[in-house]
Amino acid sequence: xxxxxxxSITVKFFARLREELDTTTLTVEAxxxxxxxxxxxxxxxxxxxxxxxxxxxxxMIAVNQxxxxxxxxxxxxxxxxxxxxxxxx
Amino acid sequence: xxxxxxxxxxxxxxxxxxxxxxxxxxxxxxxxxxxxxxxDLSGVTGLFLEHYPGxxxxxxxxxxxxxxxxxxxxxxxxxxxxxxxxxxxQIVFVGVCSxxxxxxxxxxxxxxxxxxxxxxxxxxxxxxxxxHWVEQKAADLDRTQSxx
Numbered sequence: 001x002x003x004x005x006x007x008s009i010t011v012k013f014f015a016r017l018r019e020e021l022d023t024t025t026l027t028v029e030a031x032x033x034x035x036x037x038x039x040x041x042x043x044x045x046x047x048x049x050x051x052x053x054x055x056x057x058x059x060m061i062a063v064n065q066x067x068x069x070x071x072x073x074x075x076x077x078x079x080x081x082x083x084x085x086x087x088x089x
Numbered sequence: 090x091x092x093x094x095x096x097x098x099x100x101x102x103x104x105x106x107x108x109x110x111x112x113x114x115x116x117x118x119x120x121x122x123x124x125x126x127x128x129d130l131s132g133v134t135g136l137f138l139e140h141y142p143g144x145x146x147x148x149x150x151x152x153x154x155x156x157x158x159x160x161x162x163x164x165x166x167x168x169x170x171x172x173x174x175x176x177x178x179q180i181v182f183v184g185v186c187s188x189x190x191x192x193x194x195x196x197x198x199x200x201x202x203x204x205x206x207x208x209x210x211x212x213x214x215x216x217x218x219x220x221h222w223v224e225q226k227a228a229d230l231d232r233t234q235s236x237x
Contacts, residue, residue, distance in 0.1 A: 015139050015211035016222040065144035067207070081141060081209075085225035088138070088169060088210025089122055089181055089201060 007076045011039070014083035017059070020049045030076040036061045037070025040082060058085055090165070091149045093140060095172040103166045103184050110164035110186045118193035119184040120201050124174050129223050132216045138171045138180070141209035145169070148208045152200050156185070159199070160192035167200065169210060199236050206233040 008027045018024055028039065040061070044054035053059060061068050062081040074080060090106070092098075100121055107117050126133050153165045168182040183201050187193040212223040 012141075014141055014209065015213070018139075019222075062141070062144060062209070065141070065147055067148075081144070083141070083209065084211065084222065086206065086209050087212045087223040087225055088140070088208050089205035089229075 009039070009074050009076065010079045011043075012079065012081040014081065016084050017082060020052070022049075030074060030078070034074050035070060036063060036068060036072045036074060036080055039074065039080065040070065043082075053082070059083070060085055090167070091146050091153070092168045093142070093145050093171060094168065095170065097170070097179060098168045098182055100179075100182055100184075103168070103182055107164055107166060107184050107186045113188055114163045114186040115188050116190040116193040117184065117186045118190070118197040119182065120197055121179055122181040122201075124176050124178045124180060126176060128212075128214050130214050130216050130219070130221050133214045134176055134217065135215040136174045136178075136180070137213040137215060137220075138169075138174060139211045139213070140169070140171050144209050149200075149204060152203045152207070155203070156196040156200050160196045161187045161189070162192070162196050163187055165196070165200065167204070169204070169208070171210070202229070202232045202236065205229050 007030050009030050011026050011028060013021055013023050040053050040059060044051055059082050061070060063072050064079055124136050149167055156162050163186045166184045170180055174180060183197050185193050185197040206229050214221045214223055
């Protein structure tokens with residue numbers, strides 16, 4: 001986890017993922033061409049409960065609070081959220 | 090009107106507000122969802138509801154706009170509660186007014202179905218001694234897809 005800078009991306013987790021990863025928010029450095037799916041897979045390499053981010057369970061992705069596909073390229077300042085399929089209503 | 094809140098709501102108040110949507114309104118359809126005693130688990134005594142503040146409201150606004158494109162929607166009021174809820178508590182309210190009943194029924198059902206599969210809310214079931222994050226149901230996805 002790094003301090004927020006102008007070149008940072010905010011990553012949020014919700015519900016079961018938030019609990020199992022014991023993480024609500026973290027900050028990563030933006031990298032040219034980095035996609036949301038690539039970020040997810042790189043987080044999975046942290047091991048332990050993070051390994052589930054590598055396709056083991058369905059993970060939904062939102063960028064700047066809009067649902068998106070894994071191939072979405074991330075920009076500095078973006079807010080990325082990873083969460084389980086939604087179950088409201 | 091879209092509200093995400095911890096506190097309970099009064100459907101009668103929402104209904105009164107819907108009745109003030111103008112003289113062209115001829116039909117009001119409302120839906121209220123409650124906490125029941127069995128879901129993924131049996132013996133459910135309560136729920137915990139989490140949401141993604143900001144995105145939730147944005148997604149529901151989009152659903153109301155989509156409903157307005159498809160049907161005559163004079164007004165819509167949607168309330169979804171978050172936080173800790175007990176058995177039989179109200180969870181969600183959707184109320185729609187239209188000129189005619191067909192549009193009111195359809196828009197209300199569409200908003201509710203699409204909310205369940207696209208608005209970022211998550212339910213955790215609580216029983217005596219266990220907690221369980223509810224799994225998304227294929228039947229709910231099918232219902233949403235049936236509106237495509």
